[in-house]
Amino acid sequence: MRIATWNVNSIRQRLDHAVRWLKEAEPDVVCLQEIKCQDEAFPREAFEAIGYNVEVHGQKGFNGVALLSKLPLEDVTRGLPGDEGDVQSRFIEAVVSAKGMAVRVCCLYLPNGNPPETEKYPYKLGFMRRLHALAANRLQNEEAFILAGDFNVIPTTDDAADPAAWVHDALFLPPTRTAFRDLIHLGLTDAVRATTDSAKVYSFWDYQAGAWQRDLGIRIDHLLLSPQAADRLIAAGVDKHVRGWEKPSDHVPVWVDLSIAA
DNA sequence: ATGACTCAGGAACTGAGA
Numbered sequence: 001m002r003i004a005t006w007n008v009n010s011i012r013q014r015l016d017h018a019v020r021w022l023k024e025a026e027p028d029v030v031c032l033q034e035i036k037c038q039d040e041a042f043p044r045e046a047f048e049a050i051g052y053n054v055e056v057h058g059q060k061g062f063n064g065v066a067l068l069s070k071l072p073l074e075d076v077t078r079g080l081p082g083d084e085g086d087v088q089s090r091f092i093e094a095v096v097s098a099k100g101m102a103v104r105v106c107c108l109y110l111p112n113g114n115p116p117e118t119e120k121y122p123y124k125l126g127f128m129r130r131l132h133a134l135a136a137n138r139l140q141n142e143e144a145f146i147l148a149g150d151f152n153v154i155p156t157t158d159d160a161a162d163p164a165a166w167v168h169d170a171l172f173l174p175p176t177r178t179a180f181r182d183l184i185h186l187g188l189t190d191a192v193r194a195t196t197d198s199a200k201v202y203s204f205w206d207y208q209a210g211a212w213q214r215d216l217g218i219r220i221d222h223l224l225l226s227p228q229a230a231d232r233l234i235a236a237g238v239d240k241h242v243r244g245w246e247k248p249s250d251h252v253p254v255w256v257d258l259s260i261a262a
Numbered sequence: 263a264t265g266a267c268t269c270a271g272g273a274a275c276t277g278a279g280a
Contacts, residue, residue: 009279010269036270061270062278112280152280171280206280207267218280250268250280
């Protein structure tokens, strides 16, 4: 079973890319972020036409997440628990099952947090605390689950081409990285890092200043596996070439293959 | 040295992104 995450930076602007990539990569489950539309504006028919079930948690103009799956999406919930006042659409999860093996797939779009001196940064750290609580709770069930999405976290200096450029940025500030480490230390596996020691594995390149052409990327899109999912990890990767397509998203798809018959 | 680009909303620009 292949499970992927991709921040598409507007699903309506990226529909052709999304369909092209789905046909090429053939993922079973896809977590989308920054769809930037309300539920009724999501182009669900285009995905249903190529065999995907669709669940959307949209928002006007900004944010928004969605799940695509060749398998039925069961037990769907929207919104990250822990803050009734959070109106931003940044979390959707569902369970997919294959041959008796169930995997809960949690699709998240973690807040950017910049500028750090504003209320945006505490909101980011609060979101990370809520995610930590969710993961700790889920781990007690000893079931396969995966946290997949745009975390807006550069975990280590190895995950940025130019780490010095990010030292004052909400994606790389010590409290951000500490919160990410605390999440990992619950017992989750960063799938890409578990399968490669290579430097220069990035998932985002800024549109500005020729960042793509100069390979000035950062790795901020992650797939974190529970122990029961990590036991089934076969491979993980980044579909970097998609960044070279015409009018691309600034993020590329990241995926894992788990040894679960789909 | 600085800015660099792309999106939504809504009709010229601003805010947001990272």
